[in-house]
Amino acid sequence: MAKRSVVPFGxxxxxxxxxIHLDLVLEDETxxxxxxxxxxxxxxxxxxxxxxxxxxxxxxxERVCGICSFGHGNGYAEAVEKIMGIEVPRRAKYLRTIxxxxxxxxxxxxxxxxxxxxxxxxxxFYQCWRIREKILDMAELTTGGRVIYSTNMVGGVRRDIxxxxxxxxxxxxxxxxxxxxxxxxxxxxxxxxxxRTRGVGVLTKEQAHDLGCCGPFARASGINCDMRLLGxxxxxxLEVEPITATEGDNYARCKVRLDELFQSISLLRxxxxxxxxxxxxxPVKGNPDGxxxxxxxxxxxxxxxxxxxxxxxxINRFRVRTPxxxxxxxxxxxxxxAKYADVPLLIVTIDPCxxxxxx
Amino acid sequence: MKNEIIVxxxxxxxxxxxxxxxxxxxxSQICAAFRDGHYELSYSFADDETLDYETLRINCPxxxxxxxxxxxxxxxxFYENEMKELFGVEVKMMKRDYHRRxxxxxxxxxxxxxxxxxxxxxxxxxxxxxxxxxAMKGVSEVPKEDTE
Numbered sequence: 001m002a003k004r005s006v007v008p009f010g011x012x013x014x015x016x017x018x019x020i021h022l023d024l025v026l027e028d029e030t031x032x033x034x035x036x037x038x039x040x041x042x043x044x045x046x047x048x049x050x051x052x053x054x055x056x057x058x059x060x061x062e063r064v065c066g067i068c069s070f071g072h073g074n075g076y077a078e079a080v081e082k083i084m085g086i087e088v089p090r091r092a093k094y095l096r097t098i099x100x101x102x103x104x105x106x107x108x109x110x111x112x113x114x115x116x117x118x119x120x121x122x123x124x125f126y127q128c129w130r131i132r133e134k135i136l137d138m139a140e141l142t143t144g145g146r147v148i149y150s151t152n153m154v155g156g157v158r159r160d161i162x163x164x165x166x167x168x169x170x171x172x173x174x175x176x177x178x179x180x181x182x183x184x185x186x187x188x189x190x191x192x193x194x195x196r197t198r199g200v201g202v203l204t205k206e207q208a209h210d211l212g213c214c215g216p217f218a219r220a221s222g223i224n225c226d227m228r229l230l231g232x233x234x235x236x237x238l239e240v241e242p243i244t245a246t247e248g249d250n251y252a253r254c255k256v257r258l259d260e261l262f263q264s265i266s267l268l269r270x271x272x273x274x275x276x277x278x279x280x281x282x283p284v285k286g287n288p289d290g291x292x293x294x295x296x297x298x299x300x301x302x303x304x305x306x307x308x309x310x311x312x313x314x315i316n317r318f319r320v321r322t323p324x325x326x327x328x329x330x331x332x333x334x335x336x337x338a339k340y341a342d343v344p345l346l347i348v349t350i351d352p353c354x355x356x357x358x359x
Numbered sequence: 360m361k362n363e364i365i366v367x368x369x370x371x372x373x374x375x376x377x378x379x380x381x382x383x384x385x386x387s388q389i390c391a392a393f394r395d396g397h398y399e400l401s402y403s404f405a406d407d408e409t410l411d412y413e414t415l416r417i418n419c420p421x422x423x424x425x426x427x428x429x430x431x432x433x434x435x436x437f438y439e440n441e442m443k444e445l446f447g448v449e450v451k452m453m454k455r456d457y458h459r460r461x462x463x464x465x466x467x468x469x470x471x472x473x474x475x476x477x478x479x480x481x482x483x484x485x486x487x488x489x490x491x492x493x494a495m496k497g498v499s500e501v502p503k504e505d506t507e
Contacts, residue, residue: 021463035455039462047470212386212434225385225407230360293362293403293414295387304388304403317399321388329434 002027007340011040015118015344018354022335022343029340034332042358049318054080054288057315058153064320065356066147067110070096070103071298072320072356073152075305078232080154082292083309089282090234092156094275097234098169099142099149100296101264101271105135105176106147107299108257108264111351112183115254118348119196124186131179134172141165156281166272173265184258188251197250201334201346204248213330215301215323216260217350219244220252227297238270253349287313298323300351322356360410364401369419372402373426379404379413380431387412389428389438391446393471398448400425421478422449429454437461445470447479 005026011019019040025033045064049057062073074096081088088096109132116124136146142161143149151159161169187193203213208221218225219242226242228235243259245252288309296303301323308317327350334346367375384404392399402415419425427450429436440461442448447468459467468476 035457037457037461037463039464042462042464044469209383209385210433212432223407225405230410291364293364293401293412295405295412302387302405306390306392306401308392308394308399310394316394317392319388319390319392321390325437326388326434328437 002030004032009343013344015114015348016352016354017114018352018358020347020352020354020357022347024335024340024343026340031335031338031340031343034335036328036332038328038354038357040358041354045359046318046320049315051314053313054309054315055154055284057318059150061318061320062148062150062152064359065322065353067107067353068103068298068300068303068356069147070099070149070152071296071303072305073150074100074233075294075296075303075320076307076318077152077154078296079292079294079305079307080288080309080315082294083288083290083307084154084284084286086155086282086284088156089279090276091160091278092280094234094271095157095159095161095280096152097238097271098161098268098275099139099151100233101268102135102139102142104264104299105261105268106132106139107351108261109135111257111299111348112187112254115345115348116187118345119193121186121190121193124183124193127179127183131176131183134176138169138172141168153281155284156279158281160280161275166275169268170272173268177262177265180258180261187254187258194251196342196345197254198247200250200342201338201349202247202249203330203334205246207333208248208330211329211333212326213301214326215298215351216253216256217301217323217327217330220256221248222246225302227295227302230295232294232296234271234274235267237274238267240267250345250349257351287311288315291317300324300353300356301326303356320356320359322353322359324350324353324357327352328357360412362412364414364416366416366418369417369423369425372415372417373428373431375415376402376404376428376431382406384413386428386432386435389435389442391442391448391470393446393475396475397421398423398446400442400448402428421447421475422480425450427451427453444468447471447476449479 007024009022011021021037023035061076064072113125113128205222208218228240289311291308294305304321306319387403387405400417436453436455439450440457
């Protein structure tokens with residue numbers, strides 16, 4: 001009979017930028033069960049909502065995550081706007097869409113670099129992050145911040161994008177698109193990369209659905225689920241077609257995210273072309289009284305925001321269900337049956353954001 | 360595409376969840392809130408084809424025993440353990456009970472108002488025998504404070 005042992009993985013591990021702990025139950029080199037635990041950097045931001053004015057909390061919501069930050073602020077603002085019946089100007093919706101897609105590009109490129117680093121392809125890692133710098137420069141140009149934008153607010157946005165900035169973004173997009181072609185080819189065609197990705201950590205469509213997975217992780221298993229189809233912000237006026245794959249393995253997850261980079265570039269071009277003139281915010285009066293669920297497509301998948309106001313300036317309950325939390329069950333399933341040496345790569349393929357999960 | 364909250368009784372939870380499961384809806388999230396002296400539990404489900412979203416809302420007092428839906432949706436136990444650890448909601452028959460160790464935090468029931476925490480009566484262990492793997496027994500029995 002194979003020898004059974006429990007190996008702790010994390011919370012500190014070279015492949016993990018943030019802490020998560022897995023107890024791996026091994027039979028020889030094969031993982032037969034996984035028990036995850038989180039909370040090592042839990043900040044209790046959700047409960048901070050009771051002590052901040054609902055307008056101020058926008059800044060806290062954005063700081064739930066250091067990567068997909070703009071989306072969290074947007075989700076919170078949209079939930080409050082839904083409760084208060086606020087109609088945001090169309091130009092503000094387009095601006096939000098532009099920053100959301102810039103967020104997605106930098107998040108996916110960050111993931112590409114981490115993935116390359118995880119399988120030991122340092123040059124590819126540097127290349128991905130070199131390109132990522134360009135989109136961060138565009139974020140800095142348009143918002144003043146490279147990661148935390150702080151441009152969102154209940155009722156609209158506080159900064160505009162000038163035509164000069166728009167032209168700079170378009171020229172940067174041309175550069176990124178050109179540079180992404182060899183990156184994509186290396187990820188999907190290189191022999192040694194495929195050795196680590198093809199057929200590893202397969203999650204079937206049925207499993208992904210049953211386990212409530214979302215985002216690129218679920219789409220790589222063939223689930224046609226993308227919250228941008230809801231048409232929030234300006235997505236209803238842009239052409240969005242979810243990118244899916246059928247293999248459900250590491251390779252498919254790479255393919256979906258790489259193709260989503262090109263999709264984001266296309267969405268940014270569409271948004272910059274169609275952005276209307278007009279106001280970027282509306283005045284907000286009163287306090288939120290009621291509750292609402294809002295869903296957004298963050299770079300890692302569907303994020304759910306729940307806001308419950310009780311008629312005063314403090315919110316009673318703010319809840320973020322982050323995509324990483326939803327994908328934890330799927331992660332455990334992909335690890336079961338995998339070789340111990342593949343575990344670090346499998347963790348990276350869900351694009352874990354522990355900062356979000358530890359909100 | 361609809362997005363609605365439907366208030367139901369605690370006793371009707373499993374029946375309603377089973378209906379959605381049969382229709383092929385995906386479990387999107389479960390969350391707890393505490394308002395006016397009672398828990399507000401929200402179970403949200405999504406239909407990815409029509410993009411419809413439905414939330415089952417249960418209002419129940421502290422110390423209510425909530426049945427687990429992890430038999431229908433196996434990922435539900437993550438959310439249920441979260442409710443238990445952060446709010447003190449007692450969930451019975453979870454497929455996998457982490458025994459308040461999913462979140463490695465010192466504070467007990469940190470999201471429940473401080474004055475309410477003393478009212479929560481801890482129920483005996485409700486995990487299905489064998490839910491934590493045999494090989495993990497030694498690990499899961501380590502007292503919580505020793506790992507912090």
